[in-house]
Amino acid sequence: MKEATTGPVRDTGQGEPVATGSAPTGPVVAIPKQGKRKSVGRAGYAAWLMLLPALAVYIGFVIFPMLMGLQYSFYDWNGVGASTFVGIANYTEVLTNPVLLGSILNAITLIIFFTLIPIGTGLMLASLIRSMRQGPAASAAQTILFLPQIVPLAAAGIAWAWMYAQTGTVNQFLNAIGLGGITRSWLADYNTALPAVGLIGSWVLTGLCTVLLLTGIGKIDSSLYEAVRLDGAGWWREFFTVTLPGLKQEIAVLATLTIIAALSSFDIVYTSTQGGPGRATLVPGISIFRIGFTQSDVGLASAFGMVLMVIVLLVVLPIQRLSKVND
Amino acid sequence: MNSPLRRPGRRRPVAVVAFMAAAGFALAGCAPGGSAPSDEDASAAAAVEVNTELTTEEVTLTIADETGFPVTDVLAEEFTKQHPNVTFEITRDTFQNLTANAPRLLAGDNPPDLIRLPTIGEAANDGLLANLDPYAEAYGWDAWPETQLSPLRMNDEGTRGSGPLYQVGLGYSIxxxxxxxxxxxxxxxxxxxxxxxxxxxxxxxxxxxxxxxxxxxxxxxxxxxxxxxxxxxxxxxxxxxxxxxxxxxxxxxxxxxxxxxxxxxxxxxxxxxxxxxxxxxxxxxxxxxxxxxxxxxxxxxxxxxxxxxxxxxxxxxxxxxxxxxxxxxxxxGAANSFSVAAGSDDLDTTAYFLDWIHTDPAARQIITDVTGASPGGDPALEQPTVEEGSLIANALEMAAQIGEENGxxxxxxxxxxxxxxxxxxxxxxxxxxxxxxxxxxxxxxxxxxxxxxxx
Structure with missing residues (x-):
């Protein structure tokens, strides 16, 4: 565990995380590493007691359903009637059915739009806002950028579907600036549907990324900026030497959150394209919903859910590891 | 915010073991879902006692319908006007949600008496739907064109077109x-x-x-x-x-x-x-x-x-x-199909309501006025009145022609x-x-x- 310092740890190493584990924030349960083992019994007792309500909810609504899902995934079951044990047949189906595999591929493509674009844009915006003078303009910018985050994803999907329509705002804008030649119904075109859906995600998530990164920047010791300025560094140099390394933790958190959002996306796709045209925007979330609730094949849907969970873990765990290397 | 991601790694093995143990426990348990309906259930359904007299007790029928189709509201209102002891409770959900939730609604402790169900599907084989054959016989629904009813039948192999009647239509579309x-x-x-x-x-x-x-x-x-x-x-x-x-x-x-x-x-x-x-x-x-x-x-x-x-x-x-x-x-063309839950408390009243929809002149008029569909039922009955030359009049003629040509x-x-x-x-x-x-x-x-x- 880290010491309970309030100031950032100064590190001279090039590119080293500066405010490592910044935010030794309030409710960190600072269990001392050694000694006091004896008192653990009683304190632990009280701690468990206090954890109990939360633990019960967690087990009841997260662990238990997950185990049920795992169990269902080995059965052929319509959700109501009798079930038959089918071993790993559902998993074989998930891993061999080209339609289901295609939907996984689409979800992976969405990572570009849900993760890379929002974090990239967020980094730019955050460092730009940081260089703005503190004042109404900066906080207005923050608020405006954060606004999309409070729009429910389902509503964002519907609103953007209208904007992407043949006569929607996107095409009106393109016509106005003389790009009438490329207008189309963006969600109906096989090549543009997935990027168009992805950009809705970018729009929603950029605000979150910007605000979180801005908070992170605020915790970077300003003397580092001064130092790098004295050395004659420009904006880019400053960005890569101070800002980016200082934000490693935040970026890891955001990458985790947004990758999960991409891989398990459902609402945006459901309200904008429902997976079409053809299967151009079909994602696992939609497939699982349809298999489980329309086709009433709960076993296959559960198996696909399990596979999706494993994929999410496979992608997200290395990010966790990477962010910890220099702790 | 960063604490969940900084969970000390050394706890993980414990969590994994706990997980595996719990998983093993769950998997060792019995298979999910109920058992297949036995023959006893089936014969019990066949032996249902049919009463075609409308009850005189106070009864509330529940209907689960889709949003945007007000015909059940109007029918319910008219029925209550004619028979004040029967009132209705109608819940609505979007078509997609309703069909996705239907099996669970029907399998619940308190299923709706009448439910909008586009396809019979597995619900019948799971014993969730009432077999309406005894009522069809009692009310003389055999006078209806068979093309109207056959899509609403399903045999125990899951093939539609024959077998027990599981649905009737509130209007028949074209x-x-x-x-x-x-x-x-x-x-x-x-x-x-x-x-x-x-x-x-x-x-x-x-x-x-x-x-x-x-x-x-x-x-x-x-x-x-x-x-x-x-x-x-x-x-x-x-x-x-x-x-x-x-x-x-x-x-x-x-x-x-x-x-x-x-x-x-x-x-x-x-x-x-x-x-x-x-x-x-x-x-x-x-x-x-x-x-x-x-x-x-x-x-x-x-x-x-x-x-x-x-x-x-x-x-x-x-x-x-x-x-x-x-x-x-x-x-x-198809019936705007509704099924009766096997677990309905008021099978008799619900069936009476369904028969009334197909035979009562006011009800038949409502079906046509509200949905533009043919009310179906016995072709010998008087057809609802419609404005001559209107699209609804066209629709009724088309339905009649298709009926004649069996198309x-x-x-x-x-x-x-x-x-x-x-x-x-x-x-x-x-x-x-x-x-x-x-x-x-x-x-x-x-x-x-x-x-x-x-x-």
């Missing part, structure tokens, strides 16, 4: 072509096409004049009214129906279906559909035709009142023409629970934008069907 006569006149088209060839001529005329020949949408699959309409004219009707009823060995991959699908591909190639068809949903499709866009729209009687209101006298409704002049017509088929989207969203919609999106051939369309839908049914 589909056809709406034609914007204002556009038609401009183009010199003087009346409904009498053959498929004439229809194609009209389409070409409209295209040449810069009109959209067929207003259609396929974001949510509505273009399949057109796709199936084309197939209906070439396919062997009984063969097609046997597939929709899931008869073992039946296939979608027939010569007639391919011919129909290839025709759609030709129409797509010729640009007869709106360019952004895959972004047009049902609502947009209806609105655009109502606003005067498109010469033809393939749709059902349920939009008759809306189109009439929007287009006034500039619209006509007729059956899809056959291939040969004077040939028999084939059209999709009604079900909607292919009702074939299985998953086929519409899982295959027909995505593949038709490819077909109407010329990405696949008609043959590919038919083959792929059949593949999905085999996968879903063959389990």
């Amino acid at each position: 589909t056809g072509i709406y034609m914007n006569t204002a556009i038609a006149e401009e183009l010199g088209i003087d009346g409904p096409p009498q053959t498929m060839a004439e229809l194609e001529e009209d389409l070409a005329t409209a295209k040449e004049a810069g009109e959209i020949p067929i207003m259609a949408g396929d974001q949510d699959g509505v273009v399949n009214f057109v796709v199936q309409a084309a197939m209906n004219q070439y396919a062997d009707k009984d063969e097609f129906l046997s597939w929709m009823f899931n008869e073992p060995g039946s296939s979608y991959n027939t010569e007639g279906n391919i011919q129909g699908a290839e025709l759609i591909r030709d129409w797509a190639d010729a640009g007869y559909f709106p360019e952004d068809i895959n972004a047009v949903d049902y609502f947009t499709f209806v609105t655009r035709f109502s606003e005067g866009e498109g010469l033809f729209a393939f749709n059902g009687n349920w939009e008759a009142a809306n189109y009439q209101e929007a287009l006034g006298d500039d619209v006509e409704f007729f059956l899809v023409p056959p291939v040969e002049e004077g040939g028999d017509h084939v059209a999709m 009604q088929v079900d909607f292919m989207s009702n074939t299985t629970a998953g086929i519409y969203a899982g295959a027909i919609i995505p593949e038709s999106q490819l077909l109407v934008t010329s990405m696949i051939t008609g043959e590919e369309f038919v083959t792929r839908v059949q593949e999905f069907y085999e996968n879903e049914v063959g389990e």
Whole structure:
């Protein structure tokens, strides 16, 4: 565990995380590493007691359903009637059915739009806002950028579907600036549907990324900026030497959150394209919903859910590891 | 915010062990779900005691219906007016949510007495639906045309068309072509096409004049009214129906279906559909035709009142023409089907209500006024009164003609629970934008069907 310092740890190493584990924030349960083992019994007792309500909810609504899902995934079951044990047949189906595999591929493509674009844009915006003078303009910018985050994803999907329509705002804008030649119904075109859906995600998530990164920047010791300025560094140099390394933790958190959002996306796709045209925007979330609730094949849907969970873990765990290397 | 991600790694093995232990425990438990209904249950259903006298006690019937279809409200109000001791509690949900939740609603402790259910599906074999045969016998529903009731029957192998009656319709729909006569006149088209060839001529005329020949949408699959309409004219009707009823060995991959699908591909190639068809949903499709866009729209009687209101006298409704002049017509039509929960507390009252809907003049009038559909039931009964020359009047005539020619088929989207969203919609999106051939369309839908049914 880290010491309970309030100031950032100064590190001279090039590119080293500066405010490592910044935010030794309030409710960190600072269990001392050694000694006091004896008192653990009683304190632990009280701690468990206090954890109990939360633990019960967690087990009841997260662990238990997950185990049920795992169990269902080995059965052929319509959700109501009798079930038959089918071993790993559902998993074989998930891993061999080209339609289901295609939907996984689409979800992976969405990572570009849900993760890379929002974090990239967020980094730019955050460092730009940081260089703005503190004042109404900066906080207005923050608020405006954060606004999309409070729009429910389902509503964002519907609103953007209208904007992407043949006569929607996107095409009106393109016509106005003389790009009438490329207008189309963006969600109906096989090549543009997935990027168009992805950009809705970018729009929603950029605000979150910007605000979180801005908070992170605020915790970077300003003397580092001064130092790098004295050395004659420009904006880019400053960005890569101070800002980016200082934000490693935040970026890891955001990458985790947004990758999960991409891989398990459902609402945006459901309200904008429902997976079409053809299967151009079909994602696992939609497939699982349809298999489980329309086709009433709960076993296959559960198996696909399990596979999706494993994929999410496979992608997200290395990010966790990477962010910890220099702790 | 960063604490969950900084969970000390050393705890993980404990968590994993706990997880595995719990998983093992869960897996060792019994299989999910109930047991298959035994023969005893089945015979119990058959031995149900039927009482056709309406109860005099205070009864509240519950109905689970979809949003946007107020006919149950109006019927319930009228029934309570006639029989004040029976009141109704109607809950509504969107069509998709309702159908997705139906099995769980029916299996619950307090199932709705009456539920809107597009397909019987597995609900019947799980013993969730009441067998209505004893009531059909008691009330004399055998006087109804068999084509009306057979899609609502399902045998214990899961094949529709025969077996116990599990549903009845609150109105029986019919589909056809709406034609914007204002556009038609401009183009010199003087009346409904009498053959498929004439229809194609009209389409070409409209295209040449810069009109959209067929207003259609396929974001949510509505273009399949057109796709199936084309197939209906070439396919062997009984063969097609046997597939929709899931008869073992039946296939979608027939010569007639391919011919129909290839025709759609030709129409797509010729640009007869709106360019952004895959972004047009049902609502947009209806609105655009109502606003005067498109010469033809393939749709059902349920939009008759809306189109009439929007287009006034500039619209006509007729059956899809056959291939040969004077040939028999084939059209999709189906019951606005409702099932009675096996667990209903008031089977007798619910069945009485259903019979009343098919026989009471006021109820029959409500069905037609509100839905534009035929009330069905005994053909000898008086038909509801409608304004002469109106689209609803057209619709009733069309329904009668299809009845006479015995040309009604079900909607292919009702074939299985998953086929519409899982295959027909995505593949038709490819077909109407010329990405696949008609043959590919038919083959792929059949593949999905085999996968879903063959389990």
